[in-house]
Amino acid sequence: MNMTIPPRKEVITDIKNHGGLVAAVLPIHYSRALLRAFSIYPVEVWGPPKVDVSLGGAHLQAYICSIVHNGLSFLKMGGLNIADLILIPHTCDSLQGLTSVLIDLIQPEQVIIPLYLPRGQREEDVAFLVDEFRSLYTRFSDLTGKHPTSKDLLTAIKREEMSDLLLTKLYKNRQQVGLSNIDFYRLVRSREYLPAEHFSTLAEKTLQAATEPRPGIPIILSGILPEPMEVLTMIDKMSGLIVADDLACCGRRLYAPGTSPDPFRRMAERIVYAPPDPTRGNSIEERLKYLTEMAQNSGAQGVIFYEVKFCEPELFDLPSLRAGLKEQGLASIIIEVDINNSLPRQVATRIGAFLEMLDS
Amino acid sequence: MGVTDSLKYYWNVKVVGEPFLQWQRWQAERHPKTPSRWRTDILSPPLRIGAKTKELISRHYLEGRYANGHRPVAWVTSGGPVEILQALGFYVLYPENHGALCGVRKAVVEISGEAENAGYSTDICSYARTDIGSMLSGKTPVGRLPKPDLLLACTNICQTVLHWYRVLAKHFKVPLILIDTPFVYSEASDHALEYVKKQLENSIPISEQVAGQTLDYRRLKEIIQLSKDAAELWLEIIGRGRHHPAPISVFDQFIHMAPIVEMRGKKETVDFYAALLKELDENIDKGIGAVRNERKRLLWDNLPIWYRLRYFAEYLAEHGISVVASTYTNAWGELAPLMNKEKPLESMAKTYTYPILNQGTKYKLDTMKRMVEEFELDGVILHSDRSCKPYSIGQIDQRNKLIQEYGIPALLLEADHDDPRAYAEEQVASRLASFVEMLDN
Ligand code: SF4
Numbered sequence A: 001m002n003m004t005i006p007p008r009k010e011v012i013t014d015i016k017n018h019g020g021l022v023a024a025v026l027p028i029h030y031s032r033a034l035l036r037a038f039s040i041y042p043v044e045v046w047g048p049p050k051v052d053v054s055l056g057g058a059h060l061q062a063y064i065c066s067i068v069h070n071g072l073s074f075l076k077m078g079g080l081n082i083a084d085l086i087l088i089p090h091t092c093d094s095l096q097g098l099t100s101v102l103i104d105l106i107q108p109e110q111v112i113i114p115l116y117l118p119r120g121q122r123e124e125d126v127a128f129l130v131d132e133f134r135s136l137y138t139r140f141s142d143l144t145g146k147h148p149t150s151k152d153l154l155t156a157i158k159r160e161e162m163s164d165l166l167l168t169k170l171y172k173n174r175q176q177v178g179l180s181n182i183d184f185y186r187l188v189r190s191r192e193y194l195p196a197e198h199f200s201t202l203a204e205k206t207l208q209a210a211t212e213p214r215p216g217i218p219i220i221l222s223g224i225l226p227e228p229m230e231v232l233t234m235i236d237k238m239s240g241l242i243v244a245d246d247l248a249c250c251g252r253r254l255y256a257p258g259t260s261p262d263p264f265r266r267m268a269e270r271i272v273y274a275p276p277d278p279t280r281g282n283s284i285e286e287r288l289k290y291l292t293e294m295a296q297n298s299g300a301q302g303v304i305f306y307e308v309k310f311c312e313p314e315l316f317d318l319p320s321l322r323a324g325l326k327e328q329g330l331a332s333i334i335i336e337v338d339i340n341n342s343l344p345r346q347v348a349t350r351i352g353a354f355l356e357m358l359d360s
Numbered sequence B: 001m002g003v004t005d006s007l008k009y010y011w012n013v014k015v016v017g018e019p020f021l022q023w024q025r026w027q028a029e030r031h032p033k034t035p036s037r038w039r040t041d042i043l044s045p046p047l048r049i050g051a052k053t054k055e056l057i058s059r060h061y062l063e064g065r066y067a068n069g070h071r072p073v074a075w076v077t078s079g080g081p082v083e084i085l086q087a088l089g090f091y092v093l094y095p096e097n098h099g100a101l102c103g104v105r106k107a108v109v110e111i112s113g114e115a116e117n118a119g120y121s122t123d124i125c126s127y128a129r130t131d132i133g134s135m136l137s138g139k140t141p142v143g144r145l146p147k148p149d150l151l152l153a154c155t156n157i158c159q160t161v162l163h164w165y166r167v168l169a170k171h172f173k174v175p176l177i178l179i180d181t182p183f184v185y186s187e188a189s190d191h192a193l194e195y196v197k198k199q200l201e202n203s204i205p206i207s208e209q210v211a212g213q214t215l216d217y218r219r220l221k222e223i224i225q226l227s228k229d230a231a232e233l234w235l236e237i238i239g240r241g242r243h244h245p246a247p248i249s250v251f252d253q254f255i256h257m258a259p260i261v262e263m264r265g266k267k268e269t270v271d272f273y274a275a276l277l278k279e280l281d282e283n284i285d286k287g288i289g290a291v292r293n294e295r296k297r298l299l300w301d302n303l304p305i306w307y308r309l310r311y312f313a314e315y316l317a318e319h320g321i322s323v324v325a326s327t328y329t330n331a332w333g334e335l336a337p338l339m340n341k342e343k344p345l346e347s348m349a350k351t352y353t354y355p356i357l358n359q360g361t362k363y364k365l366d367t368m369k370r371m372v373e374e375f376e377l378d379g380v381i382l383h384s385d386r387s388c389k390p391y392s393i394g395q396i397d398q399r400n401k402l403i404q405e406y407g408i409p410a411l412l413l414e415a416d417h418d419d420p421r422a423y424a425e426e427q428v429a430s431r432l433a434s435f436v437e438m439l440d441n
């Protein structure tokens, strides 16, 4: 299927030409709707890969993950100059540290806005996040001079919910939409910078083009993000078929539509009750159950834990998850990468061997 | 709780263990080991209180060894709010302290290896790895650790602890209380403090259920006061480092800080620190410094390198350098003024939201600068701790600012607080030598 996804630069220029503001947003969870209600367009920064890491290395130790290193390097090389503000959710110790280093020590031109995400799924966690969003509202009001009403907020929320529903539908029908692994993730990850309405149009078009399911060895991809993206082409070439994922940038952000009439509560609940994620404190048992059901529903035979080196939130869970999956007859492997490097040959060999093992 | 277990506890701890440890202390006090294992030609003889420290720590682990079945046991993160659990009669174990002890006894490689063999990456915090290794294998230099009935993880030192305690919760199948403390970039918001207070409130029924008793608020207030008293004394002890020569070095502080971490809220901890303070004051009067020929004074930032305490103490003392203050040991005292027994939960919420590790890099830089001025220091050693990202991020800029903006000599040393495999002996030695030479010029 032919699919044209507008490139990030073009989208940002378009936003700017129409008087919108751009927020560079670091991983993982935040409310797109809250930004959009102020005509601030979120453009996410996951790394990006292949930048001059010596720039970040002047401030960060080598044992900090490449997402944080690259994010800072990208900022230092001017890659975020176009952004009017930088929003950094409190995802892990490393992003917390980066936020603090930026605010206190590096002090770039853009406003740095932290967002603390609660680590539980209790009522007090929802209440806290509601208050966090309210205080963000005040900050955005101060920045833009705008005061969106509850109705405006709900309109923005529903637009995002629609887009997320279509994203979820794409996930459910991923084998019928005729996309290779790499094309599927190019489309899904365009949600990282496309305004919801544009993404929805793309998703709808893709969903209309139903074809025969693609053949391949069914697997789940878990971890933070599929970077460098060559890994997806490689899996395609090796006849691997990613039938579901538990990736922080993708499947862990399939937010269900909210129900509350209060916009702040609705935004908070969507995040607090999102699919299990270690960075939001879900238990290992919840993650295991989620992965096992995902495998049952998708027919996956194995899981590739595709991890960013030094990512503690991911590393702690792996032994328990792998043991639990093994009990269910599901094989798994761990691949660790630095997103700034090209894929080492060894990764191809290991993934190839894993797929072969599943196939036999 | 079982009668047999209680009998075992009383026999082993009260009848045999405690008197034996007391006797051991008396012996050590009467006949101090001469010569000390540490070089006394350049360092003053160890503080007399050392025998009491040893007794307290040994007794703490001895009590733990026989606690299961006799009292409820909680495992708690080092910065965690412990007062409610103390008031409910829990025996409280701090796995990080146990990790530090494993570091000092050079047992980390073996115990952490057990976790690594089970698939835990060497890129996770070495305290966590050591604890998980001990959990999986039962290995520990203290005989035996009690199994927890309850876990409490407080994110005021790092998010790592939550990931780690989720592993423990799955393994031990016991409730995990989370006290999530939003990071303080400049000042904690009202809703953040309210959030912490609410979690403390909600932790009470869970803890009560595990303990099988109701919280006595009068007892809680007493414990908060005792915690505050101990923390205030600790702060005074650290403050004595302002004297020239300093009567206590950070290497002594690292050793004597165990009670303030794992025995807060106890009368004997207050008495212990009062005795330590008295000893320091006597030494000040006699002009005794921790380093015999103190010529230069330094600040230590971040966790200690537990398996090389002696090396650092002796190498620096050889050059007449005393490391007299540390942001790390200071953290256990600086929040004392925030505790208020009349507002137990409210003041606990504030106290436990504001540790240095839950505050921004500027706060840490300002603390270093303040300490350099107040303690009249000549430089700073920043230990870049591979395991502890939250403490270490920012140190490169902090070092640069100390040097360039404040004219304070500063050295960044790469190591790991617990895992000697991440410690490059020669590299550290040569960087330290250049730094010492530079200080002399
Ligand atoms: S990869 Fe892991 S450690 Fe790095 S920013 Fe993401 S969650 Fe944090």
Ligand code: SF4
Binding pocket: B096, B125, B126, B127, B128, B157, B158, B159, B160, B161, B303, B357, B387, B388, B389, B390, B391
């Ligand atoms: S990461 Fe740092 S603060 Fe957290 S447990 Fe490890 S040493 Fe302690």
